Amino acid sequence: MTNLATVPIARLGAPASAPEAEPRRRWLRPAPDAVPRARRRPRIVYAAVAIGGIAIIALAQLLLTIGLSDGAYQVSAQQAKLKDLSRTNQALSEQLTAFSSPQNLVQNAQALGMVANGNTVYLRLSDGAVLGSPAPATSANAPITANQALVPNSLLQPEPVKAAPIPDASSAPPAAAPDPSVPWQGALPSPQTH
Amino acid sequence: MTIAVLIIVAVVSVFCVRLVDIQIVQADSLNAISLASRSDSTVTLGTRGDIVDANGVVLATSILRYAIEADPSAVAEFERPGPDGTGEVKVSAEQAIGELASVMGLEPSVVTAIVTADPTSRYALISKSVDVTTYNAIRALDIPWLYYKADQSRTYPDGSVAGNLVGFVGADGSALAGTELTQNACLAGSDGSEVTETGEDGVAIPGSTVTLKKAVDGGKVQLTINADLQYFAQEALAQRVTEVGAESGTVVVTEAKTGKILTAAEYPTVDPNNVDATDPAFRGAKVFSDPFEPGSTFKSITAASLIDAGAATPSSQVMAPYEYKSGSAVIHDSFFHPDMPWTLTGVIEQSSNTGISMLSNNMSVDQRWDYMNKFHLGKPTEVGFVGEDSGDILPGGVSGPTQLDDQTIYNTTFGQGLTVTAVQMASAYQAIANNGVRMPVQLFEGCKHEDGTVTDAPPTSTGEQVISPQAAQDTVHMMESVATTGYAADALKIPGYRVSAKTGTAEMSNGSGAYGGAYLTSMAGMAPSDDPQYVVSVTIRKPVTITSGLAAAPVFQKVLSQALKTYRVQPSTVPAPDLPTTY
Numbered sequence: 001m002t003n004l005a006t007v008p009i010a011r012l013g014a015p016a017s018a019p020e021a022e023p024r025r026r027w028l029r030p031a032p033d034a035v036p037r038a039r040r041r042p043r044i045v046y047a048a049v050a051i052g053g054i055a056i057i058a059l060a061q062l063l064l065t066i067g068l069s070d071g072a073y074q075v076s077a078q079q080a081k082l083k084d085l086s087r088t089n090q091a092l093s094e095q096l097t098a099f100s101s102p103q104n105l106v107q108n109a110q111a112l113g114m115v116a117n118g119n120t121v122y123l124r125l126s127d128g129a130v131l132g133s134p135a136p137a138t139s140a141n142a143p144i145t146a147n148q149a150l151v152p153n154s155l156l157q158p159e160p161v162k163a164a165p166i167p168d169a170s171s172a173p174p175a176a177a178p179d180p181s182v183p184w185q186g187a188l189p190s191p192q193t194h
Numbered sequence: 195m196t197i198a199v200l201i202i203v204a205v206v207s208v209f210c211v212r213l214v215d216i217q218i219v220q221a222d223s224l225n226a227i228s229l230a231s232r233s234d235s236t237v238t239l240g241t242r243g244d245i246v247d248a249n250g251v252v253l254a255t256s257i258l259r260y261a262i263e264a265d266p267s268a269v270a271e272f273e274r275p276g277p278d279g280t281g282e283v284k285v286s287a288e289q290a291i292g293e294l295a296s297v298m299g300l301e302p303s304v305v306t307a308i309v310t311a312d313p314t315s316r317y318a319l320i321s322k323s324v325d326v327t328t329y330n331a332i333r334a335l336d337i338p339w340l341y342y343k344a345d346q347s348r349t350y351p352d353g354s355v356a357g358n359l360v361g362f363v364g365a366d367g368s369a370l371a372g373t374e375l376t377q378n379a380c381l382a383g384s385d386g387s388e389v390t391e392t393g394e395d396g397v398a399i400p401g402s403t404v405t406l407k408k409a410v411d412g413g414k415v416q417l418t419i420n421a422d423l424q425y426f427a428q429e430a431l432a433q434r435v436t437e438v439g440a441e442s443g444t445v446v447v448t449e450a451k452t453g454k455i456l457t458a459a460e461y462p463t464v465d466p467n468n469v470d471a472t473d474p475a476f477r478g479a480k481v482f483s484d485p486f487e488p489g490s491t492f493k494s495i496t497a498a499s500l501i502d503a504g505a506a507t508p509s510s511q512v513m514a515p516y517e518y519k520s521g522s523a524v525i526h527d528s529f530f531h532p533d534m535p536w537t538l539t540g541v542i543e544q545s546s547n548t549g550i551s552m553l554s555n556n557m558s559v560d561q562r563w564d565y566m567n568k569f570h571l572g573k574p575t576e577v578g579f580v581g582e583d584s585g586d587i588l589p590g591g592v593s594g595p596t597q598l599d600d601q602t603i604y605n606t607t608f609g610q611g612l613t614v615t616a617v618q619m620a621s622a623y624q625a626i627a628n629n630g631v632r633m634p635v636q637l638f639e640g641c642k643h644e645d646g647t648v649t650d651a652p653p654t655s656t657g658e659q660v661i662s663p664q665a666a667q668d669t670v671h672m673m674e675s676v677a678t679t680g681y682a683a684d685a686l687k688i689p690g691y692r693v694s695a696k697t698g699t700a701e702m703s704n705g706s707g708a709y710g711g712a713y714l715t716s717m718a719g720m721a722p723s724d725d726p727q728y729v730v731s732v733t734i735r736k737p738v739t740i741t742s743g744l745a746a747a748p749v750f751q752k753v754l755s756q757a758l759k760t761y762r763v764q765p766s767t768v769p770a771p772d773l774p775t776t777y
Contacts, residue, residue, distance in 0.1 A: 068400055076397045090257055091326040097252060097351035102425035118752070119689055120759040131765045132690035143430065143752045150432035150461070151425060153353020154468035 098155040106146040118143045232391045232399075239346055240383030243412035245360055245373050247421040248456075248639070252351055253360045254374065254466070259323040259347040262298070262332060266309045266318050268339040275336070290337050297331045298324065322365075323347060348374075354465040355425045358479040359417065359458055359637070361580075362466035371478055372466075373415060373638075376580040380641035380650060383412035413649070416639035418454040423447065423753075423760055427459035430752045431732070435461045438745045439738030444481050445749060446620040446731045447757055450720060453624055453633025453657070455577075456728070456757065458482075458617065482579040485586060485613035486733065489700025490545045490743075491718040492609025494669055495622055496554060497542055499565035502630070502665035505556035508672050510538045511777050514549035521600035525551045528699065540775030543675040545697055551604040559603055563587070568632075568660045569622040571614055575635035576652070585614040609700060620731040623718050627726035630666035631657040670694045671771050674723045678770065685747035688721065688755050690765035695719030695750060697743025702736070712736045717746040721754050722766040728757040 098104065117137035124131055135141075148156070216224065245254035272290070273282040291309065295302040298321060308318050320340075324332070329342065348363050361372015369375040369382075386409030391402035427445040435443045447457035458481045464472040500506035515533045518525040525548050534546070541549035554562065566572065572587035587606075598606075605611035614622075617635060625632035633655065640651030661669075673694035677686040686695050696718055704710025716733040720726035730753050732746040757763075 072393075072397055072400045075400070087258070087326045087330065091330075094257060094325075094349060094351075097255070097349075101352045102355055102422055103353060106425075106429075118755055120755065120765075121690075122762075122764060135689075143756065144426060144433065145429075147429065147433065150436070151354050151428045151463070152465045152468070152471070153355070154465050154471070155349070155351065155353060 094155075098153070101153050101156065103146065103148060103151055103153045104156055106144075107148065110146050115139050115142045116144070229391070232393075233389050233402075234392045234396075234398075235387060235389045238386040238388060238409040239344075240385050240409040241411045242346060242348070242363075242367070242383050243381040243414045243641075245377075245381070245415045245417065247356070247417050247419045247424075248454075249420065250416075251421045253356055253417070253419075253421065254348060254350050256346050257326075257349050258344050259325065260329040261322050261343040261345060262320040262324060262329075263341040263343065264309050264318045264320055265339045265341065266311070266313050266315045269309050269313070270339075272338050285337075290335065293335050294320075294332065294337065294340075297335065298328060348466075350466040352421055352425070353467055354463045355421055355428065356417070356419050356458075357464045357466050358460045358481070359419060360466055361479075362464065362469050362477075371464075372580065373417065376578065377415045377638065377641065377650075380413040380415055384410045386410070411644050413641040413643045415641055418449075418456065418636055418639060419458070420456050420760065423757060424457045424459055426756045427457045427749075427753045428461065428463060430749050430756075431459050431734075432461040434745070434749045435734060435737075438734065438740050440734045440745065441736040442476065442480070443732070443734040443746075443749070444616040445753055446481055446616050447753060448620050448624050448635070448729045450624055450627040450726045450729050451633070452636065453621065453628075454636045455617065455620075457753070458637075478581055479579060481616040482575075482577070483581040483583050483615070485583045485615050486714055486735075487612065487700045487703065488609040488614050488619055489698035489714065489716060490547075490608055491619065491696045491698035491716050491731070492612075492614075493542060493545065493550050493607070494626060494673055494696045494718070495565070495569060496550055496562070496607045497538055497672060498626055498630075498661050498665055498669040499562060500538070500553060500557055501668050502565070502661035503557055503561060506538050506553050508537065508539045508668050508773050509777075510553060512536055512538070512541065512549045512552050514541065514546045514552065516548070518548035518551055518604075520551070520555075520604065523551075523600035523604045525604050535777050537774055537777055539672045539675055539773040542672045542696065543680050543775050545676075545680075547608045550607050554604070554607040559598070562607070565660070566612075568658070569625060570632060571612075571618055571622065575615075575617055575621060577617070577635050577637045579637065583615055585612075585618050587612045587614075609698065616731060616733055619716075619718060620729055623720060623729045623731060625660045626666050626669050627720040627729050628657070628666070629663040630659055630661040632660045633657040670720065670723055670726060671773055673719060674770050675773060675775060677719070679775070682717070682743050682747045685744060686717075686719075686751050688751060688758070691721050691755075691758060691763075692723035692766040692768075692770050693719060693721045693751075693754065694723045694726070695747075697747070699742050713741045715741060715743050715745040717743055717750040719750065719754070721758060722763065723770065724766050724768045727761070727763050728754065730754045730757065 115137040117135075118141060119133060119135045119137075121130060121132035121134045123129075242256045244252055244256070246252050269287050269290075271284055271286050273284055275281070276283045291305050292302045295305045298305075305320060308320055311318065323345070332340065333342070346367060348367070350357065350360060350362070357372075359372055361374035361376075362370055363374050364370050369378040374381065386405065386407040388403055388405045388407075390404075391399045393399060427447065431443050431445050435441075443461050445457060445459040446455065448455050458479065460476070460480055462472060462476040464477045469477060497506070500510075501508070513533050514527070514536050516527050516530050527547050528545070534540070534544075534549075536544060536546060536549050538549075538553060540546075541553065566587050572585055574582045574584045602611040621632065621635050634652065634657070636652050638650070638652065640648045642648050671694070673696050674692060676697060677683055677693040677695045680686075680697065682695075682697050686693055698714075698716035698718070700714045700716070701709040702712040702714050704712075712735075714733055714735050715737055716731070718729075718731040720729045730750055732750045732753070734746045734749070737745040
């Protein structure tokens with residue numbers, strides 16, 4: 001193997017136009033070392049960056065895991081809460097639907113002294129005519145009387161929800177005598193829609 | 195030196211072999227064991243669908259109930275946080291049992307007996323089903339040897355309102371009766387399952403949930419029933435049935451133009467929340483399943499057929515005797531009278547058996563049977579309700595109407611010797627009320643799924659012209675005379691409305707081929723007569739104090755008034771035609 005280091009540079013192909021006037025022998029020498037100070041500093045920076053990076057990644061991973069598991073506990077707690085709330089919701093809706101059953105409503109309406117009127121009467125807006133035969137409702141001619149024994153609802157056991165107490169008769173407004181004829185005077189109020 | 199190297203090599207190779215064994219050879223089975231200890235498999239419940247009325251009022255819905263179980267082997271003293279939230283207090287087993295019993299409303303001795311029956315056992319059932327309030331109270335006791343299991347249960351908020359139609363489910367959740375059974379395919383949900391990996395403390399590891407099977411909720415079944423009207427009818431019927439000392443009764447209300455059943459009331463009716471309280475005979479829907487001989491309310495159907503066939507008109511004349519004999523048949527009227535010159539209208543108004551029998555001679559028996567078939571008698575309705583009966587218009591197993599004996603031929607003109615269900619009767623009247631067009635009977639609006647799609651909706655139908663519009667209107671007008679001048683007229687009047695009705699007092703068969711002296715009184719009709727909107731049919735079985743159509747009349751009047759009020763039907767404006775009843 002030819003030792004290239006020992007070959008004069010000229011032989012390696014110096015420019016043809018190079019003056020050969022002074023045949024000076026020039027030998028290759030080992031390149032001088034880089035300035036030691038300038039090369040040592042980057043190494044520490046790289047190492048610090050690499051190690052720091054790893055540390056940051058590890059820390060981020062740790063925080064992420066902590067966050068995630070913390071979230072899992074939160075999710076678990078919220079799910080338990082949701083379960084509790086939906087249980088409460090169910091208990092309350094069960095009560096509500098039982099309270100809104102016809103048995104309960106009719107019984108309470110009756111306890112308040114309300115009577116359904118069997119006579120249906122309509123007021124015709126076009127000419128103010130009263131259709132049907134108006135008659136006051138009395139408990140004697142009420143079409144039905146609530147009776148839990150006949151149309152039972154065991155959800156209302158042992159007894160239906162109590163309505164507010166019946167107001168004192170003396171404090172109730174005096175019943176106006178019904179006037180079967182309702183004459184209409186003037187134009188009827190009707191919405192002006194186009 | 196070499197020996198030391200060799201030892202190290204040997205030890206390292208043993209470790210390597212073991213490592214490969216654990217990590218590769220046994221990896222699968224070890225992973226499975228590990229997963230099993232971490233993973234928690236749960237059943238996700240597919241909720242059974244609701245049953246609602248025409249307005250969305252919930253008649254049946256699913257709720258959670260809790261089973262309370264104990265581990266008797268662990269019953270001992272324990273500690274729980276003090277009442278002020280700080281420190282721990284000791285609770286003895288007796289004290290815990292006492293608290294548990296008082297929350298559950300049981301005797302402490304009962305609970306003690308359950309948990310001490312076998313102290314080595316790991317399982318004892320204290321209660322199969324407690325409600326949410328009780329469950330929360332029990333959990334607040336913090337008793338470590340109790341376990342809970344949630345399970346689906348059914349509740350019926352309106353109790354016995356439409357209980358006959360809604361039906362009920364068994365303790366295991368299986369459908370047993372009514373709509374619950376008829377529409378079970380729609381209502382039933384299917385449970386799903388999922389697996390979650392959990393940590394030591396039972397908290398789920400994020401992202402580890404695997405759904406193996408998705409839970410599917412059941413569909414919602416909507417009925418054509420109006421729950422408020424149904425309640426009204428049940429209450430009115432029940433009061434009348436008890437008043438006249440009867441055994442039972444039914445009320446069916448249908449919409450004349452659509453054939454939808456708005457009310458199908460019965461007394462007694464099962465309260466699906468408490469099935470055991472009702473006699474097993476009354477746990478079903480008798481309006482569909484219990485056929486009966488209708489009696490005189492059937493005369494309207496015979497009259498409508500006669501008019502449609504051109505065999506009679508409302509003014510057709512007949513000299514009706516008290517007793518009419520033809521062949522081997524002997525027909526009597528229900529009250530004694532001399533020979534009366536009645537028109538067909540008069541026959542309907544007076545409910546004369548001899549009159550309708552004689553007029554029906556103008557029409558062949560086969561023809562009459564054709565009309566019965568067109569009125570859809572003798573076959574189940576389109577509803578397809580569980581246990582629905584088809585009624586029987588060929589009594590005695592004879593092969594055809596022409597084979598019937600003389601007595602039965604005449605009896606069938608006034609509704610004896612054949613059977614119909616309450617819904618079939620209401621449907622026949624619906625055809626008369628709707629200008630002769632019979633609409634398919636409808637109880638279900640369809641099955642509404644979670645995603646909003648509706649399946650099993652009944653096909654839209656324009657109905658079937660059973661009799662001509664003229665024949666139908668004539669029949670309605672003839673029936674009006676029952677409500678204006680008939681014997682029950684006072685009980686039938688609805689102020690402002692024209693009402694058409696027909697009374698009925700049928701003799702009930704005693705079950706062995708003879709009539710046993712018990713009656714089924716009925717009333718069927720429609721209003722307003724100038725343009726019928728609602729059809730009401732009432733039957734009261736075996737009344738004691740009143741045995742005529744008067745027993746059923748007040749119920750008919752009240753329910754019809756309520757229907758007219760509920761649906762805001764305007765009072766009649768056209769006066770009733772004055773059809774002559776005599777000549």
